Amino acid sequence: MSITLGCSQTLELRQEHRQSIELSQRLLQKLPEEFTNFLNIEKDEDRTLLKVCLPFLTLHEYSHPLQAKGLVYVPQVEELIVKIANMAQRDYHHNANEVGIDKSAMLLGPRIGHYSPVDMVRSHTAMMERIFRDYFTINKFTPEITFVARLYVEMKEHFMTEGVLPEHKAKLEQLMGLAEGRFPAEDFHTIVEQYGKVYAGTNLVGVNTGNPATETSHKFH
Amino acid sequence: MDKLTFGEAAREYGFDLCELVRIIQQENMKYESVGSDILLPEEELIKYKLRQPDYSVEDFKKVAEKYSGDSRELENIAKVLIESRRFELLFVEGMEEAKPINRLLEEGEYEFLYLLFEEQEGIRRIVIHEFGANEPLLAAEMGAQYQDWELVKEALKYTSITAVIETCPAARTNLGWLRGEIDSERLSEASDYLDEVKEAIARIDPSVVSSAGEEGKVIRRTKSMEYREMLGLISKIRRAVSTEMGIKLPSKVHFSEPQGSYGSIGYDRGDLFHEQEGFVS
Known part of the structure; x- marks a missing residue:
C-alpha cells in the first residue's frame, strides 16, 4: 500500500506518526499516575469501612507536610539495646515517626472542629479493621513487627479515650489480641514501650488541643 | 481590596483620564474625595475591566498575581468572571491562584476541574x-x-x-x-x-x-x-486543615496501599517545592 503513495503523502504520514508519538509522550507526562497501585474505591473489599477510615487516613497524610513545616512535633525514638530478630532498623525508625503522624491526625480532627476525639477513634479503629483484614484474614500482606507494634500502641491509647462506645472498645480489644499473638511477646512489647513514648510526646506545635473528650464535632458529609 | 487615587487607577488599569471619568459616571462608581484627589475602590475597577470584551487573559493574570495568596479576593474576582460569562481563567476554592483552563490541564488538575x-x-x-x-x-x-x-x-x-x-x-x-x-x-x-x-x-x-x-x-x-x-x-x-494550620496543602489526592502502610496520598511535587521556597502563606 505504501508503495502507491506519493512522496508528499508518505512524508505527511510520517509526520502524523511522529506527532502521534509526541502527543502520547506528552499525555504520559501530564497524566496523573495510573491507579493500579492505589486504593480502588470501586473495588475495595468494604467500601463502607473505607469511608469511615477516610477522616483518619486523610488527616494522617496531611500531617506529613505539617511535620515538614515544623507544625507537628514528633520526639525521636530511643535506640533499642536488645537485638530483635527480623526487624530492620529502618522500619523501626520509620514506624516510630509514623506513630507521631498518627497521633497528629488524632489531634487534628478536633482541632479543625469537625471531628471529636471519639469520632477519630472510630475512624482509626476502622482503619485498623481494614489493615487487620488485609494482613490476617485475606493475607494480602505479610505482617511486620514494627508496623503491628505501632498499631497496637495506638489502639491501646485510644481504648482509654473517654466516651468511646463499648462496641468500639470491644473491637479494639479483639484487634489488640490479634496483634499480640503474632510475634515473640518480649520483642513486641519492647518496641511497643518505645513507641508509647513517641505517642505520648507528640503534639501539634503551638496549638492548645483543649479538652478533646468534651469537644463537639461538626462532621463533614 | 485597596483604594486607588485617580492617577493610580488610570496607570494601573490602562485608562486615559478622560476615559476614567466617563467610566466613573457611566458605572456610577462610588468614590471618596480626599483633598484635591479622589479615591476609587479597586474592586469596582476590576469588575468593570472584567466585563470588557477586550479584557485579556494577561490582564486577568496581573490581577490574579496581585491577589495571589488572598483566596477570598481571588474567589470574588472569579465570581465576577463567572457572572460576566468570561471563562478563560478559572478559580476553584482551594487553589492559590486563578489559572487558565489549559494550564489546569497541563498541570493535571483534573480534580479541581x-x-x-x-x-x-x-x-x-x-x-x-x-x-x-x-x-x-x-x-x-x-x-x-x-x-x-x-x-x-x-x-x-x-x-x-x-x-x-x-x-x-x-x-x-x-x-x-x-x-x-x-x-x-x-x-x-x-x-x-x-x-x-x-x-x-x-x-x-x-x-x-x-x-x-x-x-x-x-x-x-x-x-x-x-x-x-x-x-x-x-x-x-x-x-479545613489549611485554614487552621495556615499552610497550603497538596492538592492532588491519590491513595496507595503498599505493604506496611495505611495507604497514602500522592503529593504534587510542585506544591512541596513551593512550600520549601516559602512562596506559600
Whole structure:
C-alpha cells in the first residue's frame, strides 16, 4: 500500500506518526499516575469501612507536610539495646515517626472542629479493621513487627479515650489480641514501650488541643 | 481590596483620564474625595475591566498575581468572571491562584476541574468546549478517567475515536464503560462514529465488545457517587486543615496501599517545592 503513495503523502504520514508519538509522550507526562497501585474505591473489599477510615487516613497524610513545616512535633525514638530478630532498623525508625503522624491526625480532627476525639477513634479503629483484614484474614500482606507494634500502641491509647462506645472498645480489644499473638511477646512489647513514648510526646506545635473528650464535632458529609 | 487615587487607577488599569471619568459616571462608581484627589475602590475597577470584551487573559493574570495568596479576593474576582460569562481563567476554592483552563490541564488538575463541573453546569459546558477546541485528546482522557461520556463525545468532534483509544490510557482501561455508552448513544441518536468506535475497541480488546453493555453503565454510576463523595470529603478536610494550620496543602489526592502502610496520598511535587521556597502563606 505504501508503495502507491506519493512522496508528499508518505512524508505527511510520517509526520502524523511522529506527532502521534509526541502527543502520547506528552499525555504520559501530564497524566496523573495510573491507579493500579492505589486504593480502588470501586473495588475495595468494604467500601463502607473505607469511608469511615477516610477522616483518619486523610488527616494522617496531611500531617506529613505539617511535620515538614515544623507544625507537628514528633520526639525521636530511643535506640533499642536488645537485638530483635527480623526487624530492620529502618522500619523501626520509620514506624516510630509514623506513630507521631498518627497521633497528629488524632489531634487534628478536633482541632479543625469537625471531628471529636471519639469520632477519630472510630475512624482509626476502622482503619485498623481494614489493615487487620488485609494482613490476617485475606493475607494480602505479610505482617511486620514494627508496623503491628505501632498499631497496637495506638489502639491501646485510644481504648482509654473517654466516651468511646463499648462496641468500639470491644473491637479494639479483639484487634489488640490479634496483634499480640503474632510475634515473640518480649520483642513486641519492647518496641511497643518505645513507641508509647513517641505517642505520648507528640503534639501539634503551638496549638492548645483543649479538652478533646468534651469537644463537639461538626462532621463533614 | 485597596483604594486607588485617580492617577493610580488610570496607570494601573490602562485608562486615559478622560476615559476614567466617563467610566466613573457611566458605572456610577462610588468614590471618596480626599483633598484635591479622589479615591476609587479597586474592586469596582476590576469588575468593570472584567466585563470588557477586550479584557485579556494577561490582564486577568496581573490581577490574579496581585491577589495571589488572598483566596477570598481571588474567589470574588472569579465570581465576577463567572457572572460576566468570561471563562478563560478559572478559580476553584482551594487553589492559590486563578489559572487558565489549559494550564489546569497541563498541570493535571483534573480534580479541581471536575469538582467545578459539579457545581457549575454552565462552566462545565464552556470547559468542554475549551477542551474540545484546544486539546481534544486530553479532554477525552479526562472524560474517560471520570467516565464522563459528554466530555468524550465533545472531544470526538475534534478527533477520532481511534486516536482516543490508541492514545488515552484511561480510555483503554475503561473500554467496558465506553462500549456501554456507545450502546446507549445508538438508542437515542445515531452518530457517524459509532461503527468506528466498535472497530477500534475490537482491535484493542475483542473480548470487551462481547461482554460489555449494561454492566458498564452500572459501574459508571457507582464510580461517580463513591469517588466524588470521597474526593469531596478529602477536599473539605484539606481546606479545613489549611485554614487552621495556615499552610497550603497538596492538592492532588491519590491513595496507595503498599505493604506496611495505611495507604497514602500522592503529593504534587510542585506544591512541596513551593512550600520549601516559602512562596506559600
